[in-house]
Amino acid sequence: MRRFHIIILFFALNIVSAQNIYRYGSTAVNFLEIGVGSANAAMGDAGVTFADGPTSVYWNPAALAFVERNENAFMKQPWVLDINMMFVGSTIHVKRLGTFAFSLTHMGYGDMEVTTMAQQEGTGEQFAANEFSAALTYSRKIAQWFSFGVSAKLINSKIWHSSAKAFAIDLGAIVNTEFLSPTGSKEDGLRIGMSISNYGTRLKYDGIDLLNPIDISPYEDGNYADVPGQFRPNQWELPLLFRIGIGLKPIYSELHRLTIAVDAVHPNNNAEYINMGGQYEFRMAGRGSLYLRSGYKSLYMPDSQFGMTYGGGLKINLMGNQSFQIDYAHRSMDIFGGLNSYTISIAF
Numbered sequence: 001m002r003r004f005h006i007i008i009l010f011f012a013l014n015i016v017s018a019q020n021i022y023r024y025g026s027t028a029v030n031f032l033e034i035g036v037g038s039a040n041a042a043m044g045d046a047g048v049t050f051a052d053g054p055t056s057v058y059w060n061p062a063a064l065a066f067v068e069r070n071e072n073a074f075m076k077q078p079w080v081l082d083i084n085m086m087f088v089g090s091t092i093h094v095k096r097l098g099t100f101a102f103s104l105t106h107m108g109y110g111d112m113e114v115t116t117m118a119q120q121e122g123t124g125e126q127f128a129a130n131e132f133s134a135a136l137t138y139s140r141k142i143a144q145w146f147s148f149g150v151s152a153k154l155i156n157s158k159i160w161h162s163s164a165k166a167f168a169i170d171l172g173a174i175v176n177t178e179f180l181s182p183t184g185s186k187e188d189g190l191r192i193g194m195s196i197s198n199y200g201t202r203l204k205y206d207g208i209d210l211l212n213p214i215d216i217s218p219y220e221d222g223n224y225a226d227v228p229g230q231f232r233p234n235q236w237e238l239p240l241l242f243r244i245g246i247g248l249k250p251i252y253s254e255l256h257r258l259t260i261a262v263d264a265v266h267p268n269n270n271a272e273y274i275n276m277g278g279q280y281e282f283r284m285a286g287r288g289s290l291y292l293r294s295g296y297k298s299l300y301m302p303d304s305q306f307g308m309t310y311g312g313g314l315k316i317n318l319m320g321n322q323s324f325q326i327d328y329a330h331r332s333m334d335i336f337g338g339l340n341s342y343t344i345s346i347a348f
Contacts, residue, residue: 027269028164028203028236029157031107031131035059036075036087038343042311042329043277044295046261049174049193049247050279053345054089057101057137060195060243061149062172064099064139067091069321070348077341080333084108098140106132114160127160135170145176145186153200155238162207168200168238182252191247202235240268257281273301277309288316288323297331305334322348 037055040047047059054073056063075087089103107130114125132155139149151170157163172195181189214229245263252258263275277295284290291313298304313327327343 023269025269026237027239029131029133029155029166030239030269031085031105032133032155032198033239033241033267034077034079034085034107036077036085036105037073038075038311038327038329038341039279039291039293039313040277041077041331041341042293042295042309042327043261043279044275044297044309046245046263046275046277046295048172048195048243048245048261048263049191050259050261053347054091054101054103055087055343057089057103057135057149057151057170058087058105058197060172060174060193061137061139061151061170062147062174062193062195064091064101064137064149065141065147065174067099067101068093071345072347073343073345075341075343077339079107079339080336082110084110098138101135101137101139103135103137104132105135106130129159131155131157137170139172146174148173153198155200155203157203157205159205160207160209162205162209164203164205164236166201166203166238168198170195170197171199172196180248180250182249188249188252192245193247194244195242197241197243198238199240200238202237204235205233237268242266255283255285257283271301273304274299286317288314290314291327293329305336307332307334320348322346 035041035045035047036058040051040059051059051063053067053071070093071091073089077085079085086106087103089101091099091101093099109129111126111128113122114127115122133153135151135153137149137151139147141147149172153168155166155168175192176186177190178184178186179190210231212229212231213226216227243263243265245261247259247261249257249259259279261277265275266272275297276299277293280292282290293312294310297306297309309329309331311327311329313325315323315325317323325345329341331339333339
């Protein structure tokens with residue numbers, strides 16, 4: 001037993017000491033860590049339990065099971081340094097089978113000048129960098145209190161003439177309980193969600209930009225000056241995210257509804273942190289809903305640039321069970337100022 005206790009203490013000390021090693025800069029395609037959908041962005045990126053619509057495939061594929069009609073969504077999210085991010089998603093609900101979704105996320109880094117060691121002010125050429133992720137998602141309710149979902153994603157990163165590809169999957173589950181339910185129904189009680197995002201292969205860049213002629217014998221005369229050479233970069237991991245969260249609806253009436261969500265996030269390239277947020281919905285007697293949202297992102301993360309978030313939305317009900325919704329979110333990013341995102345969705 002003494003040896004057993006020593007072993008347990010040894011591993012515990014290693015875990016505690018390892019908590020300060022966050023592996024900064026150890027992953028590629030980090031745009032996969034940027035949340036999509038203005039609703040959850042305004043709630044401090046807390047979305048593992050109460051994400052809704054096509055954007056729910058990012059936060060938790062299991063949340064897609066609660067989307068029981070067809071819906072299209074488009075998001076535009078200007079990022080720092082003139083970087084632009086866009087998301088497009090569509091859902092299709094099939095009775096007794098589940099809900100399917102297709103989504104595309106694109107990150108454009110704009111045009112940049114080409115420089116060399118000999119021409120450090122620029123060669124007059126320009127190059128672009130782009131990254132995207134295309135996902136196919138399926139989700140279903142196994143019971144009224146349990147749903148699961150899975151996404152298969154193709155990821156591509158391109159910098160000028162070099163590119164890299166990877167394949168990843170997202171998994172998620174949601175459990176509804178009667179605990180703290182204002183109506184007594186499991187649909188409105190404490191909700192527990194879990195998701196794993198970007199579990200997949202590594203990226204390795206390849207292309208003509210990595211070709212470089214070399215002189216294998218610089219101090220000898222001969223035909224060695226233009227021997228074909230190529231850089232072989234290392235493989236890069238994807239930003240793996242494990243989320244677990246809870247959500248509550250402390251107020252649930254015909255006109256007023258309040259939702260509170262808290263997520264704990266464990267990334268493979270940073271410290272653990274907590275996202276939390278809330279949403280107030282005022283229902284306008286069949287004509288639509290007005291939303292007010294606020295939250296806090298990356299709580300307890302050392303040296304975090306994030307902080308308070310807020311936003312709102314308006315949903316208008318149309319004829320034939322159709323609806324139109326527009327959402328807005330603002331994130332504060334300390335020295336980078338504020339970032340805005342805009343989402344439009346149409347359900348039918």
